[in-house]
Amino acid sequence: MPLPFSGLAIAPETPPMEAKLGDEIPAGPGWQFEPKWDGFRCLAFRDGDAVELMSKSGKPLGRYFPEVVEALAALRERRFVLDGELVLPVGEVLSFAALQLRLHPAASRIEKLSRETPAQLMLFDCLQLGGDVLLDKPLSKRRAALEGFLRRAAGPRLHLSPAAGDPQVAAAWFERSGEALDGVIAKRTDAPYRPGERAMIKVKQQRTADCVVGGYRTGKHGIGSLLLGLYDGVGKLDYVGYTSSFSDADRAALAELLAPYEGPSPFTGSAPGGQSRWSAGRSTEWTPLRAELVAEVTYDQVTAGRFRHGTTFRRWRPDKRPDQCTQDQLAHELSPAALEQVLAEIA
Known part of the structure:
Protein backbone atom coordinates (compact mmCIF):
# COMPACT_ATOMS: atom_id res chain seq x y z
CA MET A 1 0.00 0.00 0.00
CA PRO A 2 1.47 3.40 -0.96
CA LEU A 3 2.25 5.84 1.85
CA PRO A 4 -0.11 8.81 2.33
CA PHE A 5 0.89 11.78 0.13
CA SER A 6 3.45 9.70 -1.81
CA GLY A 7 1.52 10.61 -4.94
CA LEU A 8 2.36 14.29 -4.46
CA ALA A 9 5.55 15.96 -5.65
CA ILE A 10 5.57 18.20 -2.56
CA ALA A 11 6.17 16.66 0.87
CA PRO A 12 3.88 17.58 3.81
CA GLU A 13 6.94 18.84 5.70
CA THR A 14 7.46 21.59 3.09
CA PRO A 15 7.42 25.01 4.80
CA PRO A 16 5.30 27.78 3.29
CA MET A 17 6.82 30.84 1.64
CA GLU A 18 7.07 33.69 4.16
CA ALA A 19 7.20 37.48 4.15
CA LYS A 20 9.61 40.12 5.38
CA LEU A 21 8.35 43.35 6.90
CA GLY A 22 8.25 46.41 4.64
CA ASP A 23 7.73 50.08 5.46
CA GLU A 24 5.36 50.85 2.58
CA ILE A 25 3.36 49.23 -0.19
CA PRO A 26 5.69 48.66 -3.17
CA ALA A 27 5.09 50.82 -6.24
CA GLY A 28 5.55 50.01 -9.89
CA PRO A 29 4.35 47.18 -12.14
CA GLY A 30 4.61 43.47 -11.50
CA TRP A 31 3.13 43.27 -8.01
CA GLN A 32 0.08 41.45 -6.65
CA PHE A 33 -1.46 42.65 -3.39
CA GLU A 34 -3.55 40.60 -0.97
CA PRO A 35 -5.12 41.17 2.47
CA LYS A 36 -3.08 39.86 5.39
CA TRP A 37 -5.44 37.58 7.31
CA ASP A 38 -5.23 37.08 11.06
CA GLY A 39 -5.29 33.31 11.50
CA PHE A 40 -3.21 30.13 11.30
CA ARG A 41 -1.09 29.86 8.17
CA CYS A 42 -1.19 26.39 6.68
CA LEU A 43 -0.60 24.27 3.60
CA ALA A 44 -3.47 21.96 2.59
CA PHE A 45 -2.50 18.56 1.13
CA ARG A 46 -4.71 15.99 -0.55
CA ASP A 47 -3.57 12.73 -2.10
CA GLY A 48 -6.55 10.50 -2.85
CA ASP A 49 -8.39 9.88 0.42
CA ALA A 50 -5.60 11.37 2.56
CA VAL A 51 -6.08 15.02 3.58
CA GLU A 52 -3.95 17.06 5.97
CA LEU A 53 -3.43 20.66 7.04
CA MET A 54 0.16 21.48 7.98
CA SER A 55 1.15 24.47 10.10
CA LYS A 56 4.01 26.84 9.37
CA SER A 57 6.08 24.97 11.97
CA GLY A 58 5.42 21.62 10.26
CA LYS A 59 2.84 20.30 12.73
CA PRO A 60 -0.44 18.69 11.57
CA LEU A 61 -3.56 20.79 12.14
CA GLY A 62 -6.18 18.62 10.44
CA ARG A 63 -7.50 16.94 13.60
CA TYR A 64 -8.31 20.36 15.08
CA PHE A 65 -10.31 21.51 12.03
CA PRO A 66 -12.33 18.47 10.85
CA GLU A 67 -14.87 20.65 9.02
CA VAL A 68 -12.14 22.05 6.74
CA VAL A 69 -10.65 18.59 6.16
CA GLU A 70 -14.15 17.34 5.26
CA ALA A 71 -14.62 20.19 2.78
CA LEU A 72 -11.29 19.41 1.09
CA ALA A 73 -12.05 15.67 1.01
CA ALA A 74 -15.39 16.32 -0.71
CA LEU A 75 -13.79 18.03 -3.74
CA ARG A 76 -13.67 16.28 -7.11
CA GLU A 77 -9.95 16.97 -7.54
CA ARG A 78 -8.08 14.23 -5.64
CA ARG A 79 -4.53 15.63 -5.68
CA PHE A 80 -3.50 19.14 -4.72
CA VAL A 81 -1.32 21.29 -2.49
CA LEU A 82 -2.75 24.71 -1.59
CA ASP A 83 -1.48 27.59 0.53
CA GLY A 84 -3.83 29.56 2.74
CA GLU A 85 -4.86 30.81 6.16
CA LEU A 86 -7.27 29.21 8.60
CA VAL A 87 -9.60 31.88 9.97
CA LEU A 88 -12.55 31.66 12.30
CA PRO A 89 -15.38 34.21 11.98
CA VAL A 90 -17.55 34.77 15.03
CA GLY A 91 -20.32 37.08 13.86
CA GLU A 92 -18.69 39.94 11.98
CA VAL A 93 -15.32 39.49 13.68
CA LEU A 94 -12.38 37.17 13.08
CA SER A 95 -11.54 35.55 16.41
CA PHE A 96 -7.95 34.44 16.93
CA ALA A 97 -8.92 33.40 20.47
CA ALA A 98 -11.54 31.00 19.03
CA LEU A 99 -8.86 29.53 16.76
CA GLN A 100 -6.62 28.92 19.75
CA LEU A 101 -9.45 27.11 21.55
CA ARG A 102 -9.40 24.50 18.78
CA LEU A 103 -5.94 23.29 19.82
CA HIS A 104 -7.55 21.04 22.41
CA PRO A 105 -6.61 17.44 23.27
CA ALA A 106 -10.22 16.21 23.53
CA ALA A 107 -11.73 15.13 20.20
CA SER A 108 -15.25 15.61 21.60
CA ARG A 109 -14.48 19.25 22.40
CA ILE A 110 -13.07 19.87 18.91
CA GLU A 111 -16.09 18.23 17.28
CA LYS A 112 -18.46 20.41 19.31
CA LEU A 113 -16.59 23.63 18.42
CA SER A 114 -16.37 22.66 14.75
CA ARG A 115 -20.18 22.57 14.63
CA GLU A 116 -20.78 25.70 16.72
CA THR A 117 -18.09 27.94 15.21
CA PRO A 118 -16.81 26.39 11.96
CA ALA A 119 -13.52 27.64 10.54
CA GLN A 120 -12.78 28.70 6.98
CA LEU A 121 -9.71 28.35 4.77
CA MET A 122 -8.78 31.48 2.83
CA LEU A 123 -6.71 30.29 -0.14
CA PHE A 124 -4.13 32.44 -1.93
CA ASP A 125 -1.68 30.11 -3.70
CA CYS A 126 -1.56 26.79 -5.53
CA LEU A 127 1.57 24.61 -5.45
CA GLN A 128 0.23 21.47 -7.14
CA LEU A 129 -3.03 20.70 -8.90
CA GLY A 130 -3.59 17.17 -10.16
CA GLY A 131 -0.36 16.13 -11.86
CA ASP A 132 0.75 19.72 -12.49
CA VAL A 133 3.49 20.90 -10.12
CA LEU A 134 3.40 24.70 -10.02
CA LEU A 135 6.22 25.57 -7.59
CA ASP A 136 8.48 26.91 -10.33
CA LYS A 137 5.70 28.67 -12.21
CA PRO A 138 5.26 32.45 -11.80
CA LEU A 139 2.60 33.67 -9.38
CA SER A 140 0.44 34.84 -12.30
CA LYS A 141 0.16 31.21 -13.51
CA ARG A 142 -0.39 29.83 -10.00
CA ARG A 143 -3.11 32.40 -9.29
CA ALA A 144 -4.91 31.58 -12.54
CA ALA A 145 -4.84 27.88 -11.62
CA LEU A 146 -6.16 28.61 -8.13
CA GLU A 147 -8.98 30.80 -9.45
CA GLY A 148 -10.04 28.12 -11.93
CA PHE A 149 -9.91 25.47 -9.21
CA LEU A 150 -12.03 27.51 -6.78
CA ARG A 151 -14.64 28.37 -9.39
CA ARG A 152 -15.50 24.68 -9.11
CA ALA A 153 -14.61 24.15 -5.45
CA ALA A 154 -15.52 27.26 -3.44
CA GLY A 155 -18.03 26.82 -0.65
CA PRO A 156 -18.77 27.93 2.91
CA ARG A 157 -15.46 26.47 4.20
CA LEU A 158 -13.19 27.38 1.25
CA HIS A 159 -12.67 30.89 -0.10
CA LEU A 160 -10.44 32.67 -2.60
CA SER A 161 -8.55 35.51 -0.94
CA PRO A 162 -9.00 38.81 -2.84
CA ALA A 163 -6.10 40.19 -4.88
CA ALA A 164 -5.33 43.41 -6.73
CA GLY A 165 -2.57 44.53 -9.08
CA ASP A 166 -2.82 48.26 -8.39
CA PRO A 167 -0.83 49.63 -5.40
CA GLN A 168 -3.32 52.49 -5.11
CA VAL A 169 -6.10 49.94 -4.57
CA ALA A 170 -4.02 48.27 -1.86
CA ALA A 171 -3.39 51.65 -0.22
CA ALA A 172 -7.13 52.34 -0.33
CA TRP A 173 -7.71 49.11 1.60
CA PHE A 174 -5.86 50.68 4.50
CA GLU A 175 -7.59 54.02 4.18
CA ARG A 176 -11.16 52.81 3.82
CA SER A 177 -11.22 49.59 5.81
CA GLY A 178 -10.23 51.43 8.98
CA GLU A 179 -8.33 49.11 11.29
CA ALA A 180 -10.20 45.99 10.21
CA LEU A 181 -7.38 44.98 7.86
CA ASP A 182 -4.28 43.58 9.60
CA GLY A 183 -2.00 44.40 6.68
CA VAL A 184 -1.22 43.92 3.00
CA ILE A 185 0.97 41.22 1.44
CA ALA A 186 2.87 42.10 -1.74
CA LYS A 187 4.10 39.37 -4.12
CA ARG A 188 5.95 39.53 -7.43
CA THR A 189 3.74 38.19 -10.20
CA ASP A 190 6.74 36.79 -12.11
CA ALA A 191 8.30 34.97 -9.11
CA PRO A 192 8.14 31.23 -8.35
CA TYR A 193 7.04 29.86 -5.01
CA ARG A 194 10.01 29.69 -2.63
CA PRO A 195 9.26 27.40 0.34
CA GLY A 196 10.66 28.64 3.64
CA GLU A 197 12.07 31.86 2.16
CA ARG A 198 10.98 35.40 3.02
CA ALA A 199 10.15 36.13 -0.60
CA MET A 200 7.06 38.30 -0.02
CA ILE A 201 6.61 41.71 1.60
CA LYS A 202 4.11 42.45 4.35
CA VAL A 203 3.08 45.98 5.22
CA LYS A 204 1.23 46.17 8.51
CA GLN A 205 -1.20 48.69 9.93
CA GLN A 206 0.37 51.11 12.41
Whole structure:
Protein backbone atom coordinates (compact mmCIF):
# COMPACT_ATOMS: atom_id res chain seq x y z
CA MET A 1 0.00 0.00 0.00
CA PRO A 2 1.47 3.40 -0.96
CA LEU A 3 2.25 5.84 1.85
CA PRO A 4 -0.11 8.81 2.33
CA PHE A 5 0.89 11.78 0.13
CA SER A 6 3.45 9.70 -1.81
CA GLY A 7 1.52 10.61 -4.94
CA LEU A 8 2.36 14.29 -4.46
CA ALA A 9 5.55 15.96 -5.65
CA ILE A 10 5.57 18.20 -2.56
CA ALA A 11 6.17 16.66 0.87
CA PRO A 12 3.88 17.58 3.81
CA GLU A 13 6.94 18.84 5.70
CA THR A 14 7.46 21.59 3.09
CA PRO A 15 7.42 25.01 4.80
CA PRO A 16 5.30 27.78 3.29
CA MET A 17 6.82 30.84 1.64
CA GLU A 18 7.07 33.69 4.16
CA ALA A 19 7.20 37.48 4.15
CA LYS A 20 9.61 40.12 5.38
CA LEU A 21 8.35 43.35 6.90
CA GLY A 22 8.25 46.41 4.64
CA ASP A 23 7.73 50.08 5.46
CA GLU A 24 5.36 50.85 2.58
CA ILE A 25 3.36 49.23 -0.19
CA PRO A 26 5.69 48.66 -3.17
CA ALA A 27 5.09 50.82 -6.24
CA GLY A 28 5.55 50.01 -9.89
CA PRO A 29 4.35 47.18 -12.14
CA GLY A 30 4.61 43.47 -11.50
CA TRP A 31 3.13 43.27 -8.01
CA GLN A 32 0.08 41.45 -6.65
CA PHE A 33 -1.46 42.65 -3.39
CA GLU A 34 -3.55 40.60 -0.97
CA PRO A 35 -5.12 41.17 2.47
CA LYS A 36 -3.08 39.86 5.39
CA TRP A 37 -5.44 37.58 7.31
CA ASP A 38 -5.23 37.08 11.06
CA GLY A 39 -5.29 33.31 11.50
CA PHE A 40 -3.21 30.13 11.30
CA ARG A 41 -1.09 29.86 8.17
CA CYS A 42 -1.19 26.39 6.68
CA LEU A 43 -0.60 24.27 3.60
CA ALA A 44 -3.47 21.96 2.59
CA PHE A 45 -2.50 18.56 1.13
CA ARG A 46 -4.71 15.99 -0.55
CA ASP A 47 -3.57 12.73 -2.10
CA GLY A 48 -6.55 10.50 -2.85
CA ASP A 49 -8.39 9.88 0.42
CA ALA A 50 -5.60 11.37 2.56
CA VAL A 51 -6.08 15.02 3.58
CA GLU A 52 -3.95 17.06 5.97
CA LEU A 53 -3.43 20.66 7.04
CA MET A 54 0.16 21.48 7.98
CA SER A 55 1.15 24.47 10.10
CA LYS A 56 4.01 26.84 9.37
CA SER A 57 6.08 24.97 11.97
CA GLY A 58 5.42 21.62 10.26
CA LYS A 59 2.84 20.30 12.73
CA PRO A 60 -0.44 18.69 11.57
CA LEU A 61 -3.56 20.79 12.14
CA GLY A 62 -6.18 18.62 10.44
CA ARG A 63 -7.50 16.94 13.60
CA TYR A 64 -8.31 20.36 15.08
CA PHE A 65 -10.31 21.51 12.03
CA PRO A 66 -12.33 18.47 10.85
CA GLU A 67 -14.87 20.65 9.02
CA VAL A 68 -12.14 22.05 6.74
CA VAL A 69 -10.65 18.59 6.16
CA GLU A 70 -14.15 17.34 5.26
CA ALA A 71 -14.62 20.19 2.78
CA LEU A 72 -11.29 19.41 1.09
CA ALA A 73 -12.05 15.67 1.01
CA ALA A 74 -15.39 16.32 -0.71
CA LEU A 75 -13.79 18.03 -3.74
CA ARG A 76 -13.67 16.28 -7.11
CA GLU A 77 -9.95 16.97 -7.54
CA ARG A 78 -8.08 14.23 -5.64
CA ARG A 79 -4.53 15.63 -5.68
CA PHE A 80 -3.50 19.14 -4.72
CA VAL A 81 -1.32 21.29 -2.49
CA LEU A 82 -2.75 24.71 -1.59
CA ASP A 83 -1.48 27.59 0.53
CA GLY A 84 -3.83 29.56 2.74
CA GLU A 85 -4.86 30.81 6.16
CA LEU A 86 -7.27 29.21 8.60
CA VAL A 87 -9.60 31.88 9.97
CA LEU A 88 -12.55 31.66 12.30
CA PRO A 89 -15.38 34.21 11.98
CA VAL A 90 -17.55 34.77 15.03
CA GLY A 91 -20.32 37.08 13.86
CA GLU A 92 -18.69 39.94 11.98
CA VAL A 93 -15.32 39.49 13.68
CA LEU A 94 -12.38 37.17 13.08
CA SER A 95 -11.54 35.55 16.41
CA PHE A 96 -7.95 34.44 16.93
CA ALA A 97 -8.92 33.40 20.47
CA ALA A 98 -11.54 31.00 19.03
CA LEU A 99 -8.86 29.53 16.76
CA GLN A 100 -6.62 28.92 19.75
CA LEU A 101 -9.45 27.11 21.55
CA ARG A 102 -9.40 24.50 18.78
CA LEU A 103 -5.94 23.29 19.82
CA HIS A 104 -7.55 21.04 22.41
CA PRO A 105 -6.61 17.44 23.27
CA ALA A 106 -10.22 16.21 23.53
CA ALA A 107 -11.73 15.13 20.20
CA SER A 108 -15.25 15.61 21.60
CA ARG A 109 -14.48 19.25 22.40
CA ILE A 110 -13.07 19.87 18.91
CA GLU A 111 -16.09 18.23 17.28
CA LYS A 112 -18.46 20.41 19.31
CA LEU A 113 -16.59 23.63 18.42
CA SER A 114 -16.37 22.66 14.75
CA ARG A 115 -20.18 22.57 14.63
CA GLU A 116 -20.78 25.70 16.72
CA THR A 117 -18.09 27.94 15.21
CA PRO A 118 -16.81 26.39 11.96
CA ALA A 119 -13.52 27.64 10.54
CA GLN A 120 -12.78 28.70 6.98
CA LEU A 121 -9.71 28.35 4.77
CA MET A 122 -8.78 31.48 2.83
CA LEU A 123 -6.71 30.29 -0.14
CA PHE A 124 -4.13 32.44 -1.93
CA ASP A 125 -1.68 30.11 -3.70
CA CYS A 126 -1.56 26.79 -5.53
CA LEU A 127 1.57 24.61 -5.45
CA GLN A 128 0.23 21.47 -7.14
CA LEU A 129 -3.03 20.70 -8.90
CA GLY A 130 -3.59 17.17 -10.16
CA GLY A 131 -0.36 16.13 -11.86
CA ASP A 132 0.75 19.72 -12.49
CA VAL A 133 3.49 20.90 -10.12
CA LEU A 134 3.40 24.70 -10.02
CA LEU A 135 6.22 25.57 -7.59
CA ASP A 136 8.48 26.91 -10.33
CA LYS A 137 5.70 28.67 -12.21
CA PRO A 138 5.26 32.45 -11.80
CA LEU A 139 2.60 33.67 -9.38
CA SER A 140 0.44 34.84 -12.30
CA LYS A 141 0.16 31.21 -13.51
CA ARG A 142 -0.39 29.83 -10.00
CA ARG A 143 -3.11 32.40 -9.29
CA ALA A 144 -4.91 31.58 -12.54
CA ALA A 145 -4.84 27.88 -11.62
CA LEU A 146 -6.16 28.61 -8.13
CA GLU A 147 -8.98 30.80 -9.45
CA GLY A 148 -10.04 28.12 -11.93
CA PHE A 149 -9.91 25.47 -9.21
CA LEU A 150 -12.03 27.51 -6.78
CA ARG A 151 -14.64 28.37 -9.39
CA ARG A 152 -15.50 24.68 -9.11
CA ALA A 153 -14.61 24.15 -5.45
CA ALA A 154 -15.52 27.26 -3.44
CA GLY A 155 -18.03 26.82 -0.65
CA PRO A 156 -18.77 27.93 2.91
CA ARG A 157 -15.46 26.47 4.20
CA LEU A 158 -13.19 27.38 1.25
CA HIS A 159 -12.67 30.89 -0.10
CA LEU A 160 -10.44 32.67 -2.60
CA SER A 161 -8.55 35.51 -0.94
CA PRO A 162 -9.00 38.81 -2.84
CA ALA A 163 -6.10 40.19 -4.88
CA ALA A 164 -5.33 43.41 -6.73
CA GLY A 165 -2.57 44.53 -9.08
CA ASP A 166 -2.82 48.26 -8.39
CA PRO A 167 -0.83 49.63 -5.40
CA GLN A 168 -3.32 52.49 -5.11
CA VAL A 169 -6.10 49.94 -4.57
CA ALA A 170 -4.02 48.27 -1.86
CA ALA A 171 -3.39 51.65 -0.22
CA ALA A 172 -7.13 52.34 -0.33
CA TRP A 173 -7.71 49.11 1.60
CA PHE A 174 -5.86 50.68 4.50
CA GLU A 175 -7.59 54.02 4.18
CA ARG A 176 -11.16 52.81 3.82
CA SER A 177 -11.22 49.59 5.81
CA GLY A 178 -10.23 51.43 8.98
CA GLU A 179 -8.33 49.11 11.29
CA ALA A 180 -10.20 45.99 10.21
CA LEU A 181 -7.38 44.98 7.86
CA ASP A 182 -4.28 43.58 9.60
CA GLY A 183 -2.00 44.40 6.68
CA VAL A 184 -1.22 43.92 3.00
CA ILE A 185 0.97 41.22 1.44
CA ALA A 186 2.87 42.10 -1.74
CA LYS A 187 4.10 39.37 -4.12
CA ARG A 188 5.95 39.53 -7.43
CA THR A 189 3.74 38.19 -10.20
CA ASP A 190 6.74 36.79 -12.11
CA ALA A 191 8.30 34.97 -9.11
CA PRO A 192 8.14 31.23 -8.35
CA TYR A 193 7.04 29.86 -5.01
CA ARG A 194 10.01 29.69 -2.63
CA PRO A 195 9.26 27.40 0.34
CA GLY A 196 10.66 28.64 3.64
CA GLU A 197 12.07 31.86 2.16
CA ARG A 198 10.98 35.40 3.02
CA ALA A 199 10.15 36.13 -0.60
CA MET A 200 7.06 38.30 -0.02
CA ILE A 201 6.61 41.71 1.60
CA LYS A 202 4.11 42.45 4.35
CA VAL A 203 3.08 45.98 5.22
CA LYS A 204 1.23 46.17 8.51
CA GLN A 205 -1.20 48.69 9.93
CA GLN A 206 0.37 51.11 12.41
CA ARG A 207 -2.20 50.85 15.18
CA THR A 208 -1.92 53.01 18.27
CA ALA A 209 -3.77 53.21 21.58
CA ASP A 210 -3.63 55.55 24.54
CA CYS A 211 -3.43 53.45 27.70
CA VAL A 212 -3.41 54.01 31.45
CA VAL A 213 -0.10 52.94 32.99
CA GLY A 214 -1.39 50.95 35.97
CA GLY A 215 1.84 49.39 37.21
CA TYR A 216 5.29 48.12 36.35
CA ARG A 217 7.56 45.11 36.66
CA THR A 218 11.27 45.42 37.37
CA GLY A 219 14.17 43.92 35.42
CA LYS A 220 17.96 43.78 35.51
CA HIS A 221 18.39 47.44 34.58
CA GLY A 222 15.48 49.06 36.39
CA ILE A 223 11.93 49.11 35.07
CA GLY A 224 11.34 46.01 32.97
CA SER A 225 7.87 46.75 31.59
CA LEU A 226 4.92 49.08 32.02
CA LEU A 227 1.54 47.43 32.61
CA LEU A 228 -1.26 48.91 30.51
CA GLY A 229 -4.97 49.29 31.15
CA LEU A 230 -8.08 50.39 29.27
CA TYR A 231 -11.54 51.19 30.65
CA ASP A 232 -14.45 48.99 29.59
CA GLY A 233 -18.00 50.10 28.87
CA VAL A 234 -18.97 50.26 32.56
CA GLY A 235 -15.88 52.14 33.74
CA LYS A 236 -13.73 49.26 35.00
CA LEU A 237 -10.02 49.36 34.21
CA ASP A 238 -8.90 46.08 32.57
CA TYR A 239 -5.30 44.99 32.16
CA VAL A 240 -4.64 44.73 28.40
CA GLY A 241 -0.89 44.09 28.07
CA TYR A 242 2.52 45.65 28.52
CA THR A 243 5.25 47.65 26.86
CA SER A 244 8.96 47.02 27.41
CA SER A 245 10.61 48.82 24.47
CA PHE A 246 13.06 50.95 26.46
CA SER A 247 16.83 51.38 26.42
CA ASP A 248 18.80 50.55 29.57
CA ALA A 249 19.26 54.27 30.23
CA ASP A 250 15.51 54.87 29.90
CA ARG A 251 14.73 51.99 32.28
CA ALA A 252 16.81 53.53 35.03
CA ALA A 253 15.20 56.96 34.53
CA LEU A 254 11.69 55.46 34.56
CA ALA A 255 12.09 54.32 38.17
CA GLU A 256 12.50 57.93 39.29
CA LEU A 257 9.60 59.07 37.11
CA LEU A 258 7.15 56.43 38.38
CA ALA A 259 8.00 56.46 42.10
CA PRO A 260 5.61 59.37 43.02
CA TYR A 261 2.66 57.50 41.43
CA GLU A 262 2.95 54.28 43.45
CA GLY A 263 -0.29 53.42 45.22
CA PRO A 264 -3.15 50.91 45.32
CA SER A 265 -3.92 48.84 42.23
CA PRO A 266 -6.06 50.78 39.73
CA PHE A 267 -7.20 47.60 37.93
CA THR A 268 -10.84 47.27 38.91
CA GLY A 269 -11.57 44.75 36.14
CA SER A 270 -9.04 42.15 35.03
CA ALA A 271 -5.58 42.56 36.59
CA PRO A 272 -2.06 41.38 35.68
CA GLY A 273 -1.60 37.71 36.53
CA GLY A 274 0.87 36.12 38.87
CA GLN A 275 3.01 33.04 38.49
CA SER A 276 1.91 30.57 35.80
CA ARG A 277 3.30 27.55 33.99
CA TRP A 278 4.51 29.93 31.25
CA SER A 279 6.59 32.05 33.64
CA ALA A 280 9.60 29.68 33.49
CA GLY A 281 10.72 30.74 36.95
CA ARG A 282 10.71 34.46 36.17
CA SER A 283 9.32 36.85 38.75
CA THR A 284 5.87 38.14 37.92
CA GLU A 285 5.57 40.48 40.88
CA TRP A 286 4.46 43.96 39.97
CA THR A 287 4.13 47.37 41.57
CA PRO A 288 0.79 49.17 41.16
CA LEU A 289 0.53 52.83 40.16
CA ARG A 290 -2.36 55.25 40.58
CA ALA A 291 -4.35 55.70 37.35
CA GLU A 292 -2.83 59.06 36.44
CA LEU A 293 -0.23 58.41 33.71
CA VAL A 294 -1.21 57.88 30.06
CA ALA A 295 1.11 56.38 27.43
CA GLU A 296 0.59 56.02 23.68
CA VAL A 297 1.74 52.64 22.35
CA THR A 298 1.84 50.93 18.96
CA TYR A 299 0.42 47.42 18.75
CA ASP A 300 -0.21 44.80 16.09
CA GLN A 301 -3.11 42.52 17.07
CA VAL A 302 -5.69 42.05 19.81
CA THR A 303 -6.92 38.71 21.14
CA ALA A 304 -9.74 38.44 23.69
CA GLY A 305 -9.43 42.10 24.61
CA ARG A 306 -5.64 42.05 25.15
CA PHE A 307 -2.62 42.94 23.05
CA ARG A 308 -1.39 39.65 21.62
CA HIS A 309 2.26 40.70 21.79
CA GLY A 310 4.26 43.33 23.64
CA THR A 311 3.59 46.87 22.41
CA THR A 312 6.03 49.63 21.43
CA PHE A 313 6.12 52.74 23.60
CA ARG A 314 5.70 55.92 21.53
CA ARG A 315 5.26 58.83 23.95
CA TRP A 316 3.66 60.05 27.15
CA ARG A 317 0.27 61.75 26.77
CA PRO A 318 -0.04 64.40 29.53
CA ASP A 319 -2.79 66.00 27.42
CA LYS A 320 -5.02 62.91 27.75
CA ARG A 321 -7.23 62.12 30.76
CA PRO A 322 -6.98 58.51 31.99
CA ASP A 323 -10.76 58.06 31.72
CA GLN A 324 -10.46 58.74 27.98
CA CYS A 325 -8.40 55.55 27.58
CA THR A 326 -11.19 53.17 26.58
CA GLN A 327 -11.35 49.83 24.84
CA ASP A 328 -13.17 51.22 21.82
CA GLN A 329 -9.76 52.32 20.50
CA LEU A 330 -8.82 48.71 19.75
CA ALA A 331 -9.07 47.29 16.27
CA HIS A 332 -11.48 44.43 15.60
CA GLU A 333 -10.99 42.21 12.57
CA LEU A 334 -13.93 41.90 10.20
CA SER A 335 -15.09 38.48 9.14
CA PRO A 336 -13.96 37.32 5.67
CA ALA A 337 -17.39 38.03 4.16
CA ALA A 338 -17.59 41.53 5.68
CA LEU A 339 -14.03 42.41 4.75
CA GLU A 340 -14.40 41.08 1.20
CA GLN A 341 -17.43 43.34 0.80
CA VAL A 342 -15.37 46.33 1.94
CA LEU A 343 -12.56 45.44 -0.46
CA ALA A 344 -15.02 44.96 -3.33
CA GLU A 345 -16.50 48.41 -2.69
CA ILE A 346 -13.02 49.95 -2.69
CA ALA A 347 -11.94 48.19 -5.87
